Amino acid sequence: MNLKSANLNINPETFFSSIITKHNLKITDIDFTKNNFLRILDHSPSPYFLCSDLIKRPLFAYRLFTILSSSIYLTKILLQHPNYMDLLSSVNFELNLDLESYILEAKRTTEIFKGFENKINALKRLKLREHLRIATREIQGSLDLKNSTLQLSALYEALLREILNVCHSHLEERLDRKMPLFTVFAGGKLGGREINYCSDVDLVFVSSQKIDYEEMKLLNKLARFYIKILSDFTQDGFFFQVDMNLRPEGPDGALLPKENASIEYWKKWADPWEWQSLIKFRPVAGNISLGKEILKSLNKIIYPNFPLENRIDQIIQIKERIESQILDDSSELKRSAGGIRDVEFLCQLFQTLYGYVYPELQQVNTIKVLETILKLSFIDEDDFHKLYNGYIFLRRIEHLLMIYNNQISHELSKDSEQNNIISKLMNLEDENDLKKMISDHKKNIRSVFDKYFNKYSWIKRKKLKKGISQIIELEEDSSEDVEKLLLDFNNEIPKDLNIFSNIEESSKYLLLLKIGSTKFQESLSYQLEDLLIEICKTNHPDYTLKNLSLFLSNMKGKDTFFQVLMDNKYLKNLILSFSNFSPYLLSKIINEPEYLDYLIETKETDFESIKTRELMFNLKNISGSIFREILNISQSYLTNMRNETWVQKEISCLGQKLCEYCFDQNIPENYKDKIAILALGNFATTRLTITSDL
Numbered sequence: 001m002n003l004k005s006a007n008l009n010i011n012p013e014t015f016f017s018s019i020i021t022k023h024n025l026k027i028t029d030i031d032f033t034k035n036n037f038l039r040i041l042d043h044s045p046s047p048y049f050l051c052s053d054l055i056k057r058p059l060f061a062y063r064l065f066t067i068l069s070s071s072i073y074l075t076k077i078l079l080q081h082p083n084y085m086d087l088l089s090s091v092n093f094e095l096n097l098d099l100e101s102y103i104l105e106a107k108r109t110t111e112i113f114k115g116f117e118n119k120i121n122a123l124k125r126l127k128l129r130e131h132l133r134i135a136t137r138e139i140q141g142s143l144d145l146k147n148s149t150l151q152l153s154a155l156y157e158a159l160l161r162e163i164l165n166v167c168h169s170h171l172e173e174r175l176d177r178k179m180p181l182f183t184v185f186a187g188g189k190l191g192g193r194e195i196n197y198c199s200d201v202d203l204v205f206v207s208s209q210k211i212d213y214e215e216m217k218l219l220n221k222l223a224r225f226y227i228k229i230l231s232d233f234t235q236d237g238f239f240f241q242v243d244m245n246l247r248p249e250g251p252d253g254a255l256l257p258k259e260n261a262s263i264e265y266w267k268k269w270a271d272p273w274e275w276q277s278l279i280k281f282r283p284v285a286g287n288i289s290l291g292k293e294i295l296k297s298l299n300k301i302i303y304p305n306f307p308l309e310n311r312i313d314q315i316i317q318i319k320e321r322i323e324s325q326i327l328d329d330s331s332e333l334k335r336s337a338g339g340i341r342d343v344e345f346l347c348q349l350f351q352t353l354y355g356y357v358y359p360e361l362q363q364v365n366t367i368k369v370l371e372t373i374l375k376l377s378f379i380d381e382d383d384f385h386k387l388y389n390g391y392i393f394l395r396r397i398e399h400l401l402m403i404y405n406n407q408i409s410h411e412l413s414k415d416s417e418q419n420n421i422i423s424k425l426m427n428l429e430d431e432n433d434l435k436k437m438i439s440d441h442k443k444n445i446r447s448v449f450d451k452y453f454n455k456y457s458w459i460k461r462k463k464l465k466k467g468i469s470q471i472i473e474l475e476e477d478s479s480e481d482v483e484k485l486l487l488d489f490n491n492e493i494p495k496d497l498n499i500f501s502n503i504e505e506s507s508k509y510l511l512l513l514k515i516g517s518t519k520f521q522e523s524l525s526y527q528l529e530d531l532l533i534e535i536c537k538t539n540h541p542d543y544t545l546k547n548l549s550l551f552l553s554n555m556k557g558k559d560t561f562f563q564v565l566m567d568n569k570y571l572k573n574l575i576l577s578f579s580n581f582s583p584y585l586l587s588k589i590i591n592e593p594e595y596l597d598y599l600i601e602t603k604e605t606d607f608e609s610i611k612t613r614e615l616m617f618n619l620k621n622i623s624g625s626i627f628r629e630i631l632n633i634s635q636s637y638l639t640n641m642r643n644e645t646w647v648q649k650e651i652s653c654l655g656q657k658l659c660e661y662c663f664d665q666n667i668p669e670n671y672k673d674k675i676a677i678l679a680l681g682n683f684a685t686t687r688l689t690i691t692s693d694l
Helices: 012-023 030-043 047-056 058-068 072-080 082-089 099-112 116-140 145-175 213-231 259-268 272-278 288-302 309-324 340-354 366-375 381-405 416-425 431-452 455-462 468-473 479-492 503-513 518-525 528-535 541-554 558-567 569-581 583-591 594-602 622-638 644-666
Strands: 183-187 201-206 282-286
Touching: 012 030, 012 047, 012 058, 030 047, 030 058, 030 072, 047 058, 047 082, 058 072, 058 082, 058 116, 072 082, 072 116, 072 381, 082 116, 099 116, 099 145, 116 145, 116 381, 145 183, 145 201, 145 213, 145 282, 145 381, 183 288, 201 288, 259 272, 259 288, 259 558, 272 288, 272 309, 272 340, 282 288, 309 340, 309 455, 309 518, 340 366, 340 381, 340 431, 340 455, 366 381, 381 416, 381 431, 416 431, 468 479, 468 518, 468 528, 479 503, 503 541, 518 558, 528 541, 528 569, 541 558, 541 569, 541 583, 558 569, 569 583, 569 594, 569 622, 583 594, 583 622, 594 622, 622 644
Parallel strands: none
Antiparallel strands: 183 201, 183 282
């Protein structure tokens, strides 16, 4: 190719070399860079002005040659969109944009265009343009890894929001129906605000509990359409590879579960690795406030007051399984021993162990968690620098591999040319130096990982006295330790609550309460403190705890019932009231569990008076009919809707209607006008209680 026809009397290859010399540009690989330059020149709509700018504008030349010497992907963006050359000279090139700025930019981008496809393609071009800007700055060193991942995460979050808004408006218009929005959670790298250039995005959708059947059908259409638009490939590429496997029940679960079902799954049925993944969860699009409420309700699962040994064991086993899948770990950056995952798992272990005690650990970003772990003196400065420097080094290589050809990659290529280019960008001599540095950093990371990522971390956590939940790991003969924990609990609760006065007896019932499966104990560990505070709101905490412990220990399906109890505020208050006032009701429920279903189903607090309605007694089970009415009356009383006098009158009225029914069923017709039944005592004065005789 010769540029004489463009009034530039130069040869392209000679011009290429002269620009490098003139501006003293640093080039990774001459042939690689030259080939990219010739392609750009050949496809330029105005080669004369391009060459003129390269001569006159050193900053433009520096940025362009940074791209040409490091990335096939970024070069392709310039070939596809030559107008992006102007970005390299823009005064805004070095701007650090936050989430709000990107949300505004995405909104402006779609407002310019009419038509759904035009809006979507415009957002794809926004992603390409920002990739070009952020990646070039990162390669040059004007943007460090921490800030490049924060900017990419803000960009992706803004895109997810605006794409959902565009899809939502499009479907509303097409279906001529108003539609609510679900919440979109991001997990993994995007949830942690540490996303890569071409990482997949881990998303979970959850709808409000208030959505009706017809609205749910519409929202499922929106969810499927949204995923399709995010994943579809067009001439401007695609937005993201979407992974929905973190949703409740994984690939077998509903695409769009409701709020209560999701919370119930994560509380009752989730595996430890799913709890661990929740550390990175945050709402990024749609109904953000709903997402925040859901995470708030899950906080004590994510950061348990006293994590059990079993949970730590399973986190360790998960890490071992991940490593066992790597055949050759010498060039692997992420999952192998000493890789990126070591740092992430170690941070998440500290978060699981100490997140409840130190709320500052309740963060999604690995680098911020690392800095917090150092600040809290969980690791010393030497160990911190091994983890921090190694993590940054490996993540930076990971980024450069992705920038090179826009492919997800967590290991060095078999291509020496590519590896040598990466080496130069990392200020190393060649591929061998790069491999040695990777090996050294992985050894440093692994040495720190082995030091902390083991059962001793849990044992050390046990020594940190924090809260009543520690009874979970005490043996049945540890009554003195339980008594001390209960005394400490008395001293820490608000002064307006009642306290446990019979410490010795209540300690025994606390130990009885904790007996159950590992799953039950895990659940109890993060809810015990709240439960005991509720017990201290009753008139007699010792008596309430005793009756509740006996009740739960005799319940079939204790594990499941306990979670139902803690999730259902009305039922919990009712059972605690029964425990405080009437263990008789609890014993009936234990012997006949169908009454429990009845309580869960009714949830009524203002029953119609027995006096004004007709009672239907079951001839085969009169006692059952009576007890249901007693439950109704008790609910009204114990939920503070009625006073004691009302209860006595209602029970007396129930007794009268029972007598009338039995009289009618058993006395022959010709004797009914010759016999009278007289009420005496409390029955006569309408002062019956639930345990009174007639």
